[in-house]
Amino acid sequence: MSSSLRQIAARPQLVVLSIMIFVQGCAYGSTLPYLGVTAIGALGMSDQAFSALTVVASVMTVAISVSLGILSDGMGDKRRMIAILALAGTFGYGAIFLFPSIPVFVVATTLIIPFAQAVHSLLFASARIETATLSPRDTAAVNTTVRSFMSASWVVMPAVLGIVLARSPNMLGAWGAAAGCTLIVSVSALLLLAAPKPSREKTANGGTAFFAALRELVRADMLVRMIAMAAVTGTTRLATMIWPLILTLELGGSTRDVGFIAALIAFIEIPFMLLAASLLKTVNLLTLIVGASLLYGLHMVGYAFATEPWHFYMLALPGAAAAAALLSLPITYFQDLFPTKPGLGTAFMPINSFLGNAVSAGTFAAGSHYFGYQGTAWLGLALAVMGVSGLLLVERRQS
DSSP: OOHHHHHHHTOHHHHHHHHHHHHHHHHHHHHGGGHHIIIIIITOOOHHHHHHHHHHHHHHHHHHHHHHHHHHTTOSOOHHHHHHHHHHHHHHHHHHHHSOSHHHHHHIIIIIHHHHHHHHHHHHHHHHHHTTTSOHHHHHHHHHHHHHHHHHHHHHHHHHHHHHTTTSSSSTHHHHHHHHHHHHHHHHHHHTSOOOOOOOOOOOOHHHHHHHHHHHHTSHHHHHHHHHHHHHHHHHHHHHHHHHHIIIIISOOOHHHHHHHHHHHHHHHHHHHHHHHHHTTTSOHHHHHHHHHHHHHHHHHHHHHOOSTHHHHHHHHHHHHHHHHHHHHHHHHHHHHSTTOHHHHHHHHHHHHHHHHHHHHHHHHHHHHHTHHHHHHHHHHHHHHHHHHHHHHHHHHHO
């Protein structure tokens, strides 16, 4: 057992939070892969309506997660908020499962489920608080390990649902599973999480603290960091968009290959996340992010030279190794910028995810039009270099 896992095991509340993060991740992992299939295929939503739905849902998720993450820093006890937000997910996912229709799907996805997505930020912020007594390097290592529990849920849940719902005419059962997961999180928040220790620190009133935190978000150096990290995140998102297209449309691979490779990548990522956590004991956090970003960009260049489907199986190892760091380390990077405000630090993650999606979508649209799918792979390396340059530039100016 790694030292980070031992440190988690020695802290019962971290164990509970890690399991809750896993279960909450199962809720998200249950539905996201089947969002388009269900909305368009099962319910009959148009492509344009589905595109608009995903944009609105993304904006709502970012706004709610950031706002509640900031507000949570002024709350001593987050248990009730976590329980209520998770319960919103139970109602939202459950409504789609029990009353499948386009109106229900739209309302639940855009107005109810985004509140449940904010649970991720609150759980990670709570985990950060539990590591307050550790050294900075141990804190970073433990938080990176905790992040791996969410990745593990993405390995387990899609596979389980694929087996259970294999004979089902649609994937609506995934929303039932997600409702059950969020209900477990809600109950766990009330029954298993301990009350926080009383703090003598005084916080500013709600309005003052909230707007002060918003000003922190739009500081020039923070904007550079967000854009740079979005470029790095966009690299990983771009890769997930283009490699299945290259594999199936240009190299004659099958959708079975896509499934096998996706599962292989997710499976490999978990041990490499634990390795990244161990490396944080001796290697600087930014150094790991820079190295992983460049490795991921270089691995994408392999897409441009791939000529056989088996090449993508070979590229899964370096891709997963680098992606493991890029998935688990940014949250620690942002939290370290605001060590006394874990909610604010964690609030950067939904912003980073949103911006990363926007960067990858724009890059894919331009790249696929002018360079084709394999040519677009080179733009992945360009994004990685741009992101790394931005991060190094802002750190040099701050030092």
